[in-house]
């Protein structure tokens with residue numbers, strides 16, 4: 001065996017890190033996750049101690065995975081057939097990785113949960129107070145549900161995604177908009193005018209021979225329901 005100095009030992013160690021990274025798919029995942037978490041942690045205002053715990057947890061997982069890989073390869077080198085001892089050794093070694101991963105999850109939960117839920121609460125408060133966001137979400141949902149409905153019932157009702165089909169998109173959007181206007185204006189006259197216009201939109205789709213009454217009615221119900229649920233549940 002070749003006599004090695006300190007520098008070449010270091011080189012072999014780095015080679016080991018790179019080989020494990022290249023050959024083990026779990027290792028790629030660990031490194032990517034670690035990189036993502038470290039980047040996020042830079043915005044979290046962690047104390048020195050908290051950052052140290054995070055780095056320890058990450059290092060523990062990577063180290064356990066590397067030792068597990070080395071043990072697996074050693075066992076494969078010696079045992080080619082099924083062997084209960086080989087199974088025991090590999091299972092115990094995989095168990096060590098699992099323990100390190102659970103430890104990392106607990107540490108991540110303790111460090112990130114409060115901070116991220118504060119950010120989540122802030123976003124939710126902003127969303128609740130923003131009529132624009134609620135309106136945008138309602139209209140987006142109506143569009144998705146209308147196109148989805150047309151797709152699901154395409155065989156039965158025919159039509160394209162934007163004309164004809166099981167649900168009248170013009171009507172669902174018009175009634176969704178009317179409901180949004182009713183919520184925002186909180187004024188009976190304005191609301192009636194908005195629903196009146198929505199009604200005319202639906203009626204024109206029937207008159208134009210593009211939709212049946214049932215398709216216009218289902219569009220109207222969907223538009224009203226979606227806006228109602230978004231404004232009442234999220235807002």
Ligand SMILES: Nc1ncnc2c1ncn2[C@@H]1O[C@H](COP(=O)(O)OP(=O)(O)OP(=O)(O)O)[C@@H](O)[C@H]1O
Nearest residue numbers: 024072079080081082083084086087088090091094
């Ligand atoms: N020679 C063997 N005899 C008995 N059981 C084995 C043997 N080799 C593997 N096993 C069983 O299969 C499991 C998976 O082993 P394997 O070596 O495929 O690990 P792995 O986690 O899939 O790793 P890798 O994807 O890096 O190969 C082990 O935990 C063990 O239960």
